[in-house]
Amino acid sequence: xxxxxxxxxxxxxxxxxxxxxxxxxxxxxxxxxxxxxxxxxxxxxxxxxxxxxxxxxxxxxxxxxxxxxxxxxxxxxxxxxxxxxxxxxxxxxxxxxxxxxxxxxxxxxxxxxxxxxxxxxxxxxxxxxxxxxxxxxxxxxxxxxxxxxxxxxxxxxxxxxxxxxxxxxxxxxxxxxxxxxxxxxxxxxxxxxxxxxxxxxxxxxxxxxxxxxxxxxxxxxxxxxxxxxxxxxxxxxxxxxxxxxxxxxxxxxxxx
Numbered sequence: 001x002x003x004x005x006x007x008x009x010x011x012x013x014x015x016x017x018x019x020x021x022x023x024x025x026x027x028x029x030x031x032x033x034x035x036x037x038x039x040x041x042x043x044x045x046x047x048x049x050x051x052x053x054x055x056x057x058x059x060x061x062x063x064x065x066x067x068x069x070x071x072x073x074x075x076x077x078x079x080x081x082x083x084x085x086x087x088x089x090x091x092x093x094x095x096x097x098x099x100x101x102x103x104x105x106x107x108x109x110x111x112x113x114x115x116x117x118x119x120x121x122x123x124x125x126x127x128x129x130x131x132x133x134x135x136x137x138x139x140x141x142x143x144x145x146x147x148x149x150x151x152x153x154x155x156x157x158x159x160x161x162x163x164x165x166x167x168x169x170x171x172x173x174x175x176x177x178x179x180x181x182x183x184x185x186x187x188x189x190x191x192x193x194x195x196x197x198x199x200x201x202x203x204x205x206x207x208x209x210x211x212x213x214x215x216x217x218x219x220x221x222x223x224x225x226x227x228x229x230x231x232x233x234x235x236x237x238x239x240x241x242x243x244x245x246x247x248x249x250x251x252x253x254x255x256x
Contacts, residue, residue, distance in 0.1 A: 022193055
Protein backbone atom coordinates (compact mmCIF):
# COMPACT_ATOMS: atom_id res chain seq x y z
CA UNK A 1 0.00 0.00 0.00
CA UNK A 2 1.23 3.51 -0.89
CA UNK A 3 1.83 5.76 2.14
CA UNK A 4 2.10 9.54 2.07
CA UNK A 5 1.41 12.55 4.24
CA UNK A 6 -0.71 14.90 2.12
CA UNK A 7 -3.12 13.70 -0.57
CA UNK A 8 -5.26 16.21 -2.49
CA UNK A 9 -8.57 14.86 -3.74
CA UNK A 10 -10.42 16.95 -6.32
CA UNK A 11 -14.15 16.20 -6.35
CA UNK A 12 -15.44 16.35 -9.93
CA UNK A 13 -18.35 15.19 -12.07
CA UNK A 14 -20.10 16.16 -15.29
CA UNK A 15 -23.68 15.95 -14.04
CA UNK A 16 -24.13 19.39 -12.46
CA UNK A 17 -27.76 20.50 -12.86
CA UNK A 18 -27.05 24.25 -12.68
CA UNK A 19 -24.14 24.18 -15.17
CA UNK A 20 -24.00 20.81 -16.96
CA UNK A 21 -20.59 19.47 -17.92
CA UNK A 22 -18.91 22.38 -16.14
CA UNK A 23 -15.64 20.54 -15.43
CA UNK A 24 -15.12 20.07 -19.17
CA UNK A 25 -15.75 23.68 -20.15
CA UNK A 26 -12.95 25.61 -21.78
CA UNK A 27 -10.85 28.13 -19.86
CA UNK A 28 -8.34 29.83 -22.17
CA UNK A 29 -7.60 26.65 -24.09
CA UNK A 30 -7.85 23.96 -21.40
CA UNK A 31 -10.73 22.23 -19.63
CA UNK A 32 -11.70 23.35 -16.14
CA UNK A 33 -10.51 20.07 -14.64
CA UNK A 34 -7.11 20.48 -16.30
CA UNK A 35 -6.79 23.95 -14.81
CA UNK A 36 -7.80 22.60 -11.41
CA UNK A 37 -5.31 19.74 -11.36
CA UNK A 38 -2.44 21.85 -12.67
CA UNK A 39 -3.04 24.59 -10.10
CA UNK A 40 -3.20 22.14 -7.20
CA UNK A 41 -0.10 20.32 -8.47
CA UNK A 42 1.87 23.55 -8.00
CA UNK A 43 1.66 23.03 -4.22
CA UNK A 44 5.02 22.66 -2.49
CA UNK A 45 3.48 20.53 0.27
CA UNK A 46 1.09 18.08 -1.42
CA UNK A 47 2.47 14.63 -2.25
CA UNK A 48 -0.18 13.48 -4.74
CA UNK A 49 -3.29 14.79 -6.51
CA UNK A 50 -6.20 12.59 -7.56
CA UNK A 51 -9.51 13.36 -9.26
CA UNK A 52 -12.46 11.58 -7.63
CA UNK A 53 -15.48 11.18 -9.88
CA UNK A 54 -18.42 8.81 -10.06
CA UNK A 55 -19.57 5.78 -12.02
CA UNK A 56 -22.25 7.73 -13.92
CA UNK A 57 -21.92 7.29 -17.70
CA UNK A 58 -21.80 11.05 -18.31
CA UNK A 59 -18.43 11.17 -16.53
CA UNK A 60 -16.72 9.10 -19.24
CA UNK A 61 -15.33 12.19 -21.06
CA UNK A 62 -13.86 13.39 -17.76
CA UNK A 63 -12.27 10.00 -17.06
CA UNK A 64 -10.87 9.82 -20.60
CA UNK A 65 -9.39 13.31 -20.29
CA UNK A 66 -7.73 12.42 -16.99
CA UNK A 67 -6.30 9.27 -18.55
CA UNK A 68 -5.02 11.19 -21.55
CA UNK A 69 -3.36 13.79 -19.33
CA UNK A 70 -2.05 11.07 -16.99
CA UNK A 71 -3.94 12.52 -14.02
CA UNK A 72 -4.73 9.99 -11.33
CA UNK A 73 -8.47 9.36 -11.26
CA UNK A 74 -10.73 7.35 -8.95
CA UNK A 75 -14.28 6.30 -9.85
CA UNK A 76 -16.74 5.77 -7.01
CA UNK A 77 -20.25 6.47 -5.76
CA UNK A 78 -22.36 9.13 -7.49
CA UNK A 79 -24.57 10.09 -4.53
CA UNK A 80 -22.40 9.12 -1.54
CA UNK A 81 -19.53 11.56 -2.03
CA UNK A 82 -18.16 10.83 1.44
CA UNK A 83 -17.75 7.18 0.47
CA UNK A 84 -16.11 8.25 -2.80
CA UNK A 85 -13.57 10.31 -0.88
CA UNK A 86 -12.89 7.62 1.69
CA UNK A 87 -12.42 4.84 -0.86
CA UNK A 88 -10.09 7.03 -2.94
CA UNK A 89 -8.05 8.07 0.10
CA UNK A 90 -7.82 4.51 1.40
CA UNK A 91 -5.79 3.52 -1.66
CA UNK A 92 -3.01 5.89 -0.57
CA UNK A 93 -3.35 5.76 3.22
CA UNK A 94 -2.31 9.42 3.71
CA UNK A 95 -2.07 11.17 7.05
CA UNK A 96 -4.17 14.06 5.73
CA UNK A 97 -6.52 14.70 2.82
CA UNK A 98 -6.78 18.11 1.20
CA UNK A 99 -10.30 18.45 -0.17
CA UNK A 100 -10.93 20.77 -3.09
CA UNK A 101 -13.83 20.74 -5.52
CA UNK A 102 -13.65 21.11 -9.28
CA UNK A 103 -15.83 24.21 -9.18
CA UNK A 104 -12.80 26.17 -7.90
CA UNK A 105 -10.61 26.63 -11.02
CA UNK A 106 -9.03 29.75 -9.46
CA UNK A 107 -7.73 27.85 -6.42
CA UNK A 108 -4.46 29.32 -5.10
CA UNK A 109 -1.82 26.80 -4.05
CA UNK A 110 -0.15 29.42 -1.85
CA UNK A 111 -3.27 29.48 0.34
CA UNK A 112 -3.48 25.68 0.38
CA UNK A 113 0.16 25.48 1.48
CA UNK A 114 -0.56 28.04 4.22
CA UNK A 115 -3.32 25.73 5.47
CA UNK A 116 -0.95 22.78 5.48
CA UNK A 117 1.56 24.79 7.50
CA UNK A 118 -1.14 25.18 10.18
CA UNK A 119 -1.34 21.41 10.71
CA UNK A 120 -0.02 20.05 14.01
CA UNK A 121 0.00 16.45 15.29
CA UNK A 122 -3.23 17.27 17.16
CA UNK A 123 -5.04 18.69 14.13
CA UNK A 124 -8.22 16.91 13.03
CA UNK A 125 -9.54 19.45 10.56
CA UNK A 126 -8.50 22.75 8.98
CA UNK A 127 -10.88 24.88 6.96
CA UNK A 128 -10.87 28.29 5.32
CA UNK A 129 -12.95 30.99 7.02
CA UNK A 130 -16.11 31.62 5.00
CA UNK A 131 -16.44 35.03 6.69
CA UNK A 132 -13.20 36.26 5.11
CA UNK A 133 -12.56 34.02 2.06
CA UNK A 134 -14.02 34.72 -1.38
CA UNK A 135 -16.26 31.88 -2.54
CA UNK A 136 -14.18 29.57 -4.74
CA UNK A 137 -10.81 29.97 -3.05
CA UNK A 138 -11.53 27.75 -0.06
CA UNK A 139 -10.26 24.28 0.78
CA UNK A 140 -10.27 21.81 3.67
CA UNK A 141 -7.78 19.48 5.31
CA UNK A 142 -8.98 16.46 7.24
CA UNK A 143 -6.96 13.80 9.04
CA UNK A 144 -7.45 10.43 7.35
CA UNK A 145 -8.37 8.73 10.64
CA UNK A 146 -11.10 11.36 11.11
CA UNK A 147 -12.37 10.86 7.55
CA UNK A 148 -12.58 7.13 8.27
CA UNK A 149 -14.52 7.77 11.45
CA UNK A 150 -17.05 10.14 9.85
CA UNK A 151 -17.41 7.70 6.94
CA UNK A 152 -18.63 5.17 9.52
CA UNK A 153 -20.77 7.55 11.58
CA UNK A 154 -22.34 10.07 9.19
CA UNK A 155 -25.98 9.20 8.49
CA UNK A 156 -27.66 12.29 7.04
CA UNK A 157 -27.84 12.60 3.26
CA UNK A 158 -26.31 16.07 3.54
CA UNK A 159 -23.37 14.63 5.49
CA UNK A 160 -22.78 11.99 2.82
CA UNK A 161 -22.96 14.58 0.03
CA UNK A 162 -20.92 17.32 1.73
CA UNK A 163 -17.90 15.29 2.76
CA UNK A 164 -16.85 17.08 5.95
CA UNK A 165 -20.23 18.45 7.14
CA UNK A 166 -20.31 15.90 9.97
CA UNK A 167 -17.36 17.70 11.59
CA UNK A 168 -19.01 21.12 12.21
CA UNK A 169 -22.20 19.26 13.11
CA UNK A 170 -20.20 17.54 15.89
CA UNK A 171 -17.50 20.16 16.48
CA UNK A 172 -16.90 19.31 20.16
CA UNK A 173 -15.37 15.99 19.08
CA UNK A 174 -12.60 17.50 16.96
CA UNK A 175 -9.57 19.76 17.03
CA UNK A 176 -10.54 22.34 14.40
CA UNK A 177 -8.43 25.17 12.98
CA UNK A 178 -9.53 28.04 10.78
CA UNK A 179 -7.45 29.95 8.22
CA UNK A 180 -8.49 33.56 7.63
CA UNK A 181 -8.00 35.18 4.24
CA UNK A 182 -4.92 37.43 4.20
CA UNK A 183 -6.74 40.33 2.46
CA UNK A 184 -9.60 42.14 4.20
CA UNK A 185 -12.98 42.98 2.71
CA UNK A 186 -13.16 40.47 -0.16
CA UNK A 187 -15.50 37.78 1.20
CA UNK A 188 -18.28 39.06 -1.07
CA UNK A 189 -16.36 38.06 -4.19
CA UNK A 190 -17.69 34.96 -5.96
CA UNK A 191 -14.97 32.99 -7.78
CA UNK A 192 -16.63 29.58 -7.91
CA UNK A 193 -18.11 27.78 -10.93
CA UNK A 194 -21.72 26.68 -10.52
CA UNK A 195 -23.83 28.86 -12.83
CA UNK A 196 -23.48 30.27 -16.37
CA UNK A 197 -22.75 33.68 -14.81
CA UNK A 198 -19.86 32.17 -12.86
CA UNK A 199 -18.43 30.71 -16.06
CA UNK A 200 -18.72 34.10 -17.75
CA UNK A 201 -16.71 35.80 -15.00
CA UNK A 202 -14.07 33.10 -14.65
CA UNK A 203 -13.60 33.00 -18.43
CA UNK A 204 -13.00 36.75 -18.43
CA UNK A 205 -10.39 36.34 -15.68
CA UNK A 206 -8.57 33.51 -17.48
CA UNK A 207 -8.64 35.31 -20.83
CA UNK A 208 -7.30 38.49 -19.24
CA UNK A 209 -4.27 36.77 -17.76
CA UNK A 210 -3.74 34.68 -20.91
CA UNK A 211 -3.53 37.91 -22.90
CA UNK A 212 -0.81 39.05 -20.50
CA UNK A 213 1.09 35.83 -21.23
CA UNK A 214 0.63 34.49 -17.71
CA UNK A 215 -1.61 31.58 -18.76
CA UNK A 216 -2.05 29.77 -15.42
CA UNK A 217 0.57 31.66 -13.42
CA UNK A 218 -1.73 34.05 -11.54
CA UNK A 219 -3.23 33.75 -8.10
CA UNK A 220 -5.59 35.28 -5.55
CA UNK A 221 -3.79 38.60 -5.11
CA UNK A 222 -3.60 39.26 -8.86
CA UNK A 223 -7.22 38.17 -9.41
CA UNK A 224 -8.53 40.48 -6.69
CA UNK A 225 -6.43 43.38 -7.98
CA UNK A 226 -7.93 42.83 -11.45
CA UNK A 227 -11.47 42.84 -10.00
CA UNK A 228 -10.74 45.96 -7.95
CA UNK A 229 -9.76 47.80 -11.14
CA UNK A 230 -12.84 46.37 -12.93
CA UNK A 231 -15.55 46.35 -10.22
CA UNK A 232 -18.36 46.01 -12.76
CA UNK A 233 -17.26 42.40 -13.37
CA UNK A 234 -18.23 41.31 -9.86
CA UNK A 235 -21.84 42.21 -10.63
CA UNK A 236 -22.03 39.37 -13.17
CA UNK A 237 -22.65 36.72 -10.49
CA UNK A 238 -23.03 38.70 -7.25
CA UNK A 239 -26.76 37.83 -7.00
CA UNK A 240 -26.11 34.10 -6.46
CA UNK A 241 -26.44 32.71 -2.91
CA UNK A 242 -23.10 31.25 -1.78
CA UNK A 243 -24.91 28.60 0.31
CA UNK A 244 -27.35 27.55 -2.41
CA UNK A 245 -26.14 23.94 -2.75
CA UNK A 246 -25.87 23.31 0.98
CA UNK A 247 -29.36 24.69 1.62
CA UNK A 248 -30.79 22.28 -0.96
CA UNK A 249 -29.00 19.34 0.70
CA UNK A 250 -30.19 20.29 4.17
CA UNK A 251 -33.76 20.64 2.92
CA UNK A 252 -33.56 17.17 1.39
CA UNK A 253 -32.72 15.54 4.70
CA UNK A 254 -35.05 17.70 6.76
CA UNK A 255 -32.34 19.72 8.50
CA UNK A 256 -34.02 22.99 7.54
